[in-house]
Amino acid sequence: MSTTIKPVNQKAWFLILPVLVCVAFSAILPLMTVVNYSVQDIISPERRVFVGTEWFAAIMRDEELHGALLRQLTFSFSVLMVELPLGILLALAMPAQGWKSSAVLVIVSLSLLIPWNVVGTIWQIFGRTDIGLMGAALQGLGIEYSYTGNATHAWLTVLLMDVWHWTPLVGLLGYAGLRSIPDAYYQAASIDGASKLAVFWYVQLPKMRGVLMIAVLLRFMDSFMIYTEPFVLTGGGPGNSTTFLSQFLTLKAVGQFDVGPAAAFSLIYFLIILLLSFILYNWMQRVGTQEKGGAHG
């Protein structure tokens, strides 16, 4: 015999109706429009031809897209390679308690509070060889530094800017992870005669596994969507050496008004992000249950 759960409250549906309307207006309808664009060739406002998956096929074959995708993946990967170890070191160095801990937390988080286009502007000026501190210093050391002319310099500057901007996030997550380790683990390790490195490798790092995984996925997703900072700093140049995926897409859609292929790729982009979110969600769920079981020893 199955149990029928009496519906708790039908009135609840009416209460969320306004929100449903807003979401439909701002998200669902535009999304449907994009889908519409991705399967049509809009030659002129009056003439629209249904082309099915042609745009999808075309965009997947686009050489420029492959280039942008490759650049993007390289960038995201480099970001992780640098920010993760640096973030962990930052977390380890931060004081655990007292007024010092609050002060350091505030100072460290400052770069996270800056609007992203301002971050781009800061580094743009910082890197100028005439009025920028870094630019001038590098020039003074004899390096022919130019982020507008030299592709490698541009890449490194964008990378450095992202590290400066976002490492504190990894640091804060790592700090939270470290705080949750009970004292007894450190005491036991000390009694076992473990060196500081052994304590890091066998106690701290394993216990931070959960938060670090979240940090990895957050940074990967964020860097995969990066737009504002490189756009303000280099505009995508020199050439297209710092044109990452989202900028490429915007250029295609808004700049060239190639709506069809742009729409097609933005859907693919959406699906990639959706897949990554799904992975992140499942990871967090698993980490959550692991920690619950681990807390009881």
Added chain:
Amino acid sequence: MARIELDLAHAYGRNPKQDSDYALLPLRMTFEDGGAYALLGPSGCGKTTMLNIMSGLLAPSQGSVYFDGVEVTRASPQARNIAQVFQFPVIYDTMTVAENLAFPLRNRQVPKAQVDRRVAEIAEILEMSGQLNQRAANLAADEKQKISLGRGLVRPDVTAVLFDEPLTVIDPHLKWQLRRKIKQIHHDLKLTMIYVTHDQVEALTFADQVVVMTRGRAVQVGTAAELFERPGHTFVGHFIGSPGMNFLTGVAARNSFLIDPVDLPMPPSRTLPPGELKLGVRPEYVSLVAPGTPGALPMSVTQVQDVGTHVMLCASFAGQSVKARMPSDAAHFSKGDNVWLQVMTEHTCFYQNEEIVA
């Protein structure tokens, strides 16, 4: 194996003026080499503080700690070479059981062959030989605690093993097994073991000598039998035994004890100091007697509980209550019945100002 001597006090602040400023009131205590000791008391009595001072995780605000005559007051736990088992199992998640046990020896650069041999020995003692290659993180709580213990035992020169309420997260039916294992290990290896707990069964079954503590004071040190038969303080009488000792207030005269309105004659061999005293008798020694027996009180039954192996009878007299442990055939009593319970026995103790006087 080491002999630990304590001569210290520990205060919360800088200038302790009264007793409540102290976590541990000034004390002197010796733990003999190879002995099994328990620090028993309610929460906040200072037992964990004392353990942490012995292990080196905490330095006392005044006084010293000696290991085999050498002062170690400021030495780290590592330097004292002690082992500690905590309330919840502390293991290295990424390692197998064998690697966990080998860790302390590897940190000392002991040669691999020796490490393997020692790990096998300890695993045998812990009855975990078959699990050496399993990931430690996947084991049950009691097995993880065994690993924690094993990591302490694996060092051949460990001075003492300190336990901080180690059975807290263990299931009741596994507690029996783990307790036996710890006691067996003590018997086989003859290590100095000090066990902190608030559970008297754990303390009394494990230790040769139990230190009963309350509010920063060590109230009595003795064997289980001594603490049970002659508690030196009403707190010990109350804390040890389940349920604890019965206390009846009355006034002592030359050869009788008046519990208003009944005057109990004292046996000739016992003398009491005059004045208001507390009579203490354990429920195990209160017996059912015929009406009018000297040394017995007429009481009215308030509750009868069948506790499976015996029956607990609660009765009251002139506003004071007494619990008596009766064999199972006493289950026929019910509330309101009149019974005579003998409270003056050879096991009865008398207390004045909470301290034992007779």
Added chain:
Amino acid sequence: MQLTLEGVSKKAGAQSWLYEMSIAPRSNAVTVLLGATQAGKTSLMRIMAGLDVPTHGTVKVDGQNVVGVPVRERNVAMVYQQFINYPSMRVWDNIASPLKLRGEHGIDQRVRELAKKLHIDMFLERYPAELSGGQQQRVALARALAKGAPLMLLDEPLVNLDYKLREELRDELSALFADGNSTVIYATTEPGEALLLGGYTAVMDAGELLQYGPTAEVFHKPESLRVARAFSDPPMNLLAAHATAGGVQLDGGPALALQLPGSTTQKLTLGLRASALRVNRGEGDVDLIGKVELAEISGSDTFVHVATQVGEVVAQLTGVHYFDLGAQVSLYFDPTQIYVFDAADMLLLAPVRGGGR
């Protein structure tokens, strides 16, 4: 208020948390849910409270099906192991909260009355965080009692407290429940606690309800080996044996003349409580000879572990007894104090209560 659960089971995905069970806890009495951790006690309590919906089965209050009725509309009070109180409210406000919700009069008087009953009347102006664990739990209990709900659920409320504190609170709880008029459901893992609280006991194991009845009856007459195992502290001695013409023969040990009911299986398990073994021979006793492996003295009792010819047994002796490890010792027991279980682990014979020596 009569609570009845019929054919209730709970599954979560592929996992069964509760296997089909029916129970009607006795009205206005204490029912103890006894079982190890993960036995399903909390799952069952949540279904009784209305916090969870059973996968199958009905929950009836006075004959009315209440499955699906949200817990807010059911009149239930619950006390948890973790001393749950409203942290930002003073003790007085905490206890008064259910009374205020009902818009009652004379709240102050009622609050003071309850606080006095639970010995926390001097803490009414403090916040829960300023109190000790035992005191916080008393506040939670006072709040539950203030609600005056016909159903009160306590999920291992004393497990986070010190041994002695537990004893004291347990005595007080027994007294409080005795003069209340609610049905009390109390979950615990300790058999001793079930015995001390009295009332009725439901023994649970691995999601199954094994037996329900008056506590003393369930203890003295366990229907199966699983119940005997779950409801024993210290663990019951279990010895292998087989049926003979005249009674029972312990494997590797003496024979006992017992009257077994009707036809039974050949393979049997004998259960002997630790307290049934003694060191002084009584008339008609059977003896077991063995070597002392361990002696545990707990003041009022001594537990001796002896390796005998029929296996390892634990004896519970009253008082302090000293034994040398490895010493030869004889243990005696009255054969009428034996429990006999058949090959399917069901009870065949239990000791007669009131008899024996």
